[in-house]
Amino acid sequence: xxxxxHAYDIRGVYGVDFDASVARKVGYFLxxxxxxxxxLVGRDCRLSSPEIHDALVTGINDAGADVVDLGLxxxxxxxFATAQYGFRASVQITASHNSPECxxxxxxxxxALPVGLDSGLGRIRDWIEEGRPCPAAPVRGKIRSLDITDxxxxxxxxxxxxxxxxxxxxxxxxxxxxxxxxxxxxDDPVYIYDDMDxxxxxxxxxxxxxxxxxxxxxxxxxxxxxxxxxFDGDADRVMFVDEKSRFVPPDLxxxxxxxxxxxxxxxxxxxxxxxIRSSKAVPRYLEALGASVRTWRVGRAYAAPKLRxxxxxxxxxxxxxxxxxxxxxxxxxxxxxQIVLGIVCALKKRGxxxxxxxxxxxxxxxxxxxNFRIERKKEAMEAVKEYFTAEERPLVTMDFxxxxxxxxxxxxxxxPSNTEPYLRFICEADSDELLSEKVSQARRIIEEFN
Numbered sequence: 001x002x003x004x005x006h007a008y009d010i011r012g013v014y015g016v017d018f019d020a021s022v023a024r025k026v027g028y029f030l031x032x033x034x035x036x037x038x039x040l041v042g043r044d045c046r047l048s049s050p051e052i053h054d055a056l057v058t059g060i061n062d063a064g065a066d067v068v069d070l071g072l073x074x075x076x077x078x079x080f081a082t083a084q085y086g087f088r089a090s091v092q093i094t095a096s097h098n099s100p101e102c103x104x105x106x107x108x109x110x111x112a113l114p115v116g117l118d119s120g121l122g123r124i125r126d127w128i129e130e131g132r133p134c135p136a137a138p139v140r141g142k143i144r145s146l147d148i149t150d151x152x153x154x155x156x157x158x159x160x161x162x163x164x165x166x167x168x169x170x171x172x173x174x175x176x177x178x179x180x181x182x183x184x185x186x187d188d189p190v191y192i193y194d195d196m197d198x199x200x201x202x203x204x205x206x207x208x209x210x211x212x213x214x215x216x217x218x219x220x221x222x223x224x225x226x227x228x229x230x231f232d233g234d235a236d237r238v239m240f241v242d243e244k245s246r247f248v249p250p251d252l253x254x255x256x257x258x259x260x261x262x263x264x265x266x267x268x269x270x271x272x273x274x275x276i277r278s279s280k281a282v283p284r285y286l287e288a289l290g291a292s293v294r295t296w297r298v299g300r301a302y303a304a305p306k307l308r309x310x311x312x313x314x315x316x317x318x319x320x321x322x323x324x325x326x327x328x329x330x331x332x333x334x335x336x337x338q339i340v341l342g343i344v345c346a347l348k349k350r351g352x353x354x355x356x357x358x359x360x361x362x363x364x365x366x367x368x369x370x371n372f373r374i375e376r377k378k379e380a381m382e383a384v385k386e387y388f389t390a391e392e393r394p395l396v397t398m399d400f401x402x403x404x405x406x407x408x409x410x411x412x413x414x415x416p417s418n419t420e421p422y423l424r425f426i427c428e429a430d431s432d433e434l435l436s437e438k439v440s441q442a443r444r445i446i447e448e449f450n
Contacts, residue, residue, distance in 0.1 A: 004104060005125040007117045008301040011095050011104030014048040018104075020055035026105060027059025027091075028134040029124045034109050036089035038141075042070035042078040043093035044176050044234050046198040048103045052093050056105070057143060064137030069145050072196075074176040074235035075106060076332035080155065081148050083112040083328035094176075097206035097232040100199050112328045113308075116301030149179075156184055159326075159335055161342040164188070165349060168341060169225040171216040173205040174198075177231035180334055185341075190223045192216070205233030208319060210247065217245035227344045227354050231333050236300075237320035238333035240340060242355040251278040253336075254316040255285040255361045259343040261313055262289050273307045273315025273323065276401045277369065277413050277426050281362045297401040298415070304329050318369065318426075364428045365435040371422040372446050380423055380449040381414050384442055388412065410434055412442065 001022055004012030010026065012018055030039060039060050043049040057067050070081060075092045082090040088110045095102035107115040115121060168189035172178045174197040181194065192215055193202045203212040207230040220228040220241055228241035240248040254274055261267045269290050274282050275298045283293040296306045298317060307315050308329040316322040322336035323329060344354050374380055385403050388394075396406035402415025402424075410429035417424055425442055429435035 002125050002128055005117060005121055008114065008299045009104055009106045009116070010121065011098065011102065013101050014052070014103040020051055022128060023052045023055040023105070024059035024062075025128050025134055026124055027056040028063045029059075029127055029132075030089055030091070030107065031060060031063045031065035033120050033124060034089040034115070036065060036087070038066040038068055038087070038089075040068045040070065040078065040081055040085075040087045040090035040146075041093070042073040042075075042081075042091070044075075044095075044198070045072060045174075045196040046093075046095060046100065046103050046233075049093045049198065052103055052105075056091060056093065059134070061141040061143065062134065062136045064139055064141055066141040067143045069143055070148060071145065072176070072179065073148075074179060074334070076236055076327070076330065076334065077148060077152050078106075079108060079112040079328060079330040079332070080152055081146070082108050082110070083330070084151070084155075086110070092234065094234040096234050097204070097208070097237065099204050111308075112304070112330045114301045114304050116299075119301070153180070153183055156180075156334060156338070159338045159342075160184065161338070161345065163341055163345050166226040166341070166345045167224060169216060169219045169223050169228040170194070171207075171213075171219070171228070171230040173207070173212075173231055173233060174200050174202060175205045175231060175233040175235060177235040177333065180235070181231075184334060184338070190219060190225065192219055200233070205231075207232055207237065207239040213239070213241060213247060217241055220245045226348060227341065229337050229341070231337075232320070235333045236331050238322070238337045238340075239320045240354070242358060243353050244355050246355060248354070248358055249279065249318075249362065249366065250316065250320045251275075251282055251318050252358055252361050253322070253340060254278065254314070255282045256343060256357060257314055257316075257322070257336075257339055258286055258289055258291065259346065259357075260339045262291065264342075264346070267313060270313040271310050273303060273310065273312045275303065275317045276398060276404045276415070277318045278316075279362060279364060279366060279428055280406075280411065281364055284363075285361050295398065295404075300331060302401075304331070364430065365432050367425075367427040367435060367439050369424050369426045370439070370443075371417075371420075371424055373421055374423055374446065374449050376449040377416040377423045380446045381416070383445050383449070384412075384414050384425070387441070387445055388438075410438055412438065414442075
């Protein structure tokens with residue numbers, strides 16, 4: 001039962017893709033894999049998290065390692081504690097934005113660097129599939145609790161600004177942001193779904209799906225808010241809607257953050273990381289301000305180490321993850337929200353709105369990511385590439401996460417999902433007509449492989 005092992009983490013339907021016995025074995029093998037005498041463990045509020053927690057902890061203790069238990073916490077709190085206190089291994093029990101029946105394990109090593117399939121998860125999966133024995137150590141490990149809330153809030157408040165000049169609407173998605181939002185943003189904003197409930201009764205905790213943002217959009221309109229903010233289930237992702245209740249493309253927020261890093265802090269020539277699906281508007285906007293923009297693969301397992309490698313100041317993904325050098329090169333939805341809300345407040349003082357700022361960045365027509373559920377992903381990818389490159393000579397070709405191929409007036413990215421059975425396609429063009437033409441052509445080619 002190892003179908004939950006993916007490129008970034010272990011995640012799937014609990015009881016189907018993995019179960020408590022797998023969680024125990026992961027716990028058992030982890031200390032040896034990462035040479036850790038103690039393992040930091042946190043969990044989200046999903047209904048299956050306590051059972052997974054008990055199995056994971058049993059495995060760690062059976063291996064002779066100690067457990068430092070954070071209890072209920074956001075995923076970025078685990079990253080913070082891992083790096084701040086020098087742990088060599090940590091696990092957050094969460095399925096992030098997935099539906100209530102799902103759960104999983106996000107594993108990190110020292111400095112909060114992610115452990116993905118290529119950096120350790122694959123070995124654990126192989127050991128489980130081989131049936132490697134898990135005998136209890138002569139001396140079992142112990143468990144101690146650790147409350148980092150005060151330290152974490154103190155760290156986050158380094159980025160807190162006076163937001164009294166704007167009206168804010170929050171959707172906490174009944175997830176882990178409920179632990180911290182009022183402590184950081186206060187009671188002046190308007191909140192919905194601000195009680196933790198692992199059954200997620202109001203909507204799935206995935207803000208990338210438009211139907212999950214409908215309640216927030218209504219709240220922005222009804223309350224006259226300057227901005228709406230929505231977190232995912234474990235609060236490592238955040239997304240925004242503007243004062244017109246329009247969704248703000250998360251990649252454009254990478255560019256918007258220059259208002260803080262370059263404008264407010266005065267950082268000179270920063271290095272910024274974007275992922276392979278990002279709009280061309282992002283580098284064009286940032287490079288005009290003196291930034292150097294690098295492009296890399298999708299997912300924390302790739303983005304966090306890359307930001308560290310290039311000594312980047314900040315970066316982001318289309319899925320609403322934002323990474324910060326100031327946060328151990330890791331992602332934090334709360335920190336990203338603080339930065340963006342400070343920007344919205346500063347814009348309002350200048351007589352500007354969030355919608356106007358975003359419109360000044362995004363100058364292209366974008367399809368958004370289109371998902372195709374097909375089995376022959378590789379063949380479909382190659383067919384799309386061959387068709388378009390035969391039609392027109394590309395200016396840029398990237399092949400490290402599917403393909404991103406750029407032409408004079410448009411570009412596309414096609415890539416297989418690392419966590420779901422989809423082939424993903426996104427396209428951007430100078431005009432609506434060109435965008436529609438290229439999307440239709442790609443759709444026709446891909447659907448031949450169903």
